[in-house]
Amino acid sequence: MVDEEQRDRGEVLIVTGMSGAGRTTAANALEDLDWYVVDNLPPQMLKPLLELTGRAGGALPRVAVVVDVRGRDLFAHLPEVTRALRDARQQLRVMFLDASDDVLVRRFEAVRRPHPLQDDGTILDGIRRERERLAVVRESADVIIDTSAFNIHQLATAVVDLFAEEDSARHTVTIMSFGFKYGLPPDADLVADMRFLPNPFWSEDLRPLTGEDDAVREYVLAQPGALEFADAYAAALLPVLAGYQRENKRHSVVAVGCTGGKHRSVVMARELAARLEGTPGVAVRVKHRDLGRE
Known part of the structure; x- marks a missing residue:
């Protein structure tokens, strides 16, 4: 059970693991979930960073920090830093990304x-x-993901499954109306044409x-x-939207x-x-691109 003091401090996730196992992909997926992501932070800077975010008054409730061997000798301090943060009752989890040697090669x-x-x-x-350097970190990790058989989309989906807030949307679809005479929306994923219906423009009462x-x-x-x-x-779009979620496609535009x-x-x-x-x-969002045009 998380008490109020812990909740006020926010949630912290340390993202670490083998080079080439997908830390950047995982960090991008967390950023899409509105985590505040800091890359390549020396472990000694974790505590000062969390103190700064704590002063944000809840504006940064979830912070993800990528820590890895790019920090060289500084990385050796990660286990003691994570222990200190947990002792301070910080909501802290460590996610370790791994893959087989042959896949990494x-x-x-x-x-x-x-x-x-x-x-x-x-x-x-x-x-x-x-x-060898990561053995102790891996043993104490809260979450271990083996990415050997994952492509970048599958890894991103796995991260979303683990860290998305309950009941949060995994995909946002914008239903956008537009006029063909002004051109197709360049960001449209799907386009539907309503010109098979009679045009109200030709009714003097409806035209304005x-x-x-x-x-x-x-x-x-x-x-x-x-x-x-x-x-x-609408029924045809349901399996499409479900597929977008499986492929971790976060946004789509259905142009009408x-x-x-x-x-x-x-x-x-x-x-x-x-x-x-x-x-x-x-x-679901609705946008009318050309409604205000003459």
Whole structure:
């Protein structure tokens, strides 16, 4: 049970492990989850950093610190620093990323960079030296992830599974209305075309209104195929959004277009958003790109 004093100090995660095992990918995934991430911090700086973030008044409730052998001799102090922080009742976890020697060798060869402890030896010599230095840290780690069989997307997903806040959205989808005459949204992942429906623009009563007005909404949804499209397209998006979560794709844009982006696309964007609200792990936003254009 975490008391109020511990909670006020915030949560701290130390990210460490073997070079080439995916620390950068893990740090990026944590940053996407709104953790405050500090890379390559000497262990002795952990306590001063946490004191500074503690003065932020809860503005930085979750801090992740990447600590590794790039710190050379300073890295040897990590075990004693983590013990001191735990003794001070700091909410602290250590995540250790590992991979098999042969996988690490292949990764270093792929990027054509030497191992930080390689010196005049081989990549494997550097890996073995690093394992010796990290043995004590690995034994005391709270979370160990073997990334040997992971690609970067799978590792990011594993980190999200472990550290995302309960009930937090793993994917944000923006339903964006737009007008084809102004061009396709360059950031669209999927595009739907509403020009198969009659255009309210040709009604003198509806022309000055927009898809946010009830009269236009009722007109558009009364057209043959409108409601069927909304139901079917929303249903088709559900496995896509579930797949995006599995692949750790954090954001997507579903663009819904009509001629000017003022009537049909606005109505349908709102309808799709309403049908997707409540999708597990998904936050839904609505944006009307061209609604204010003449």
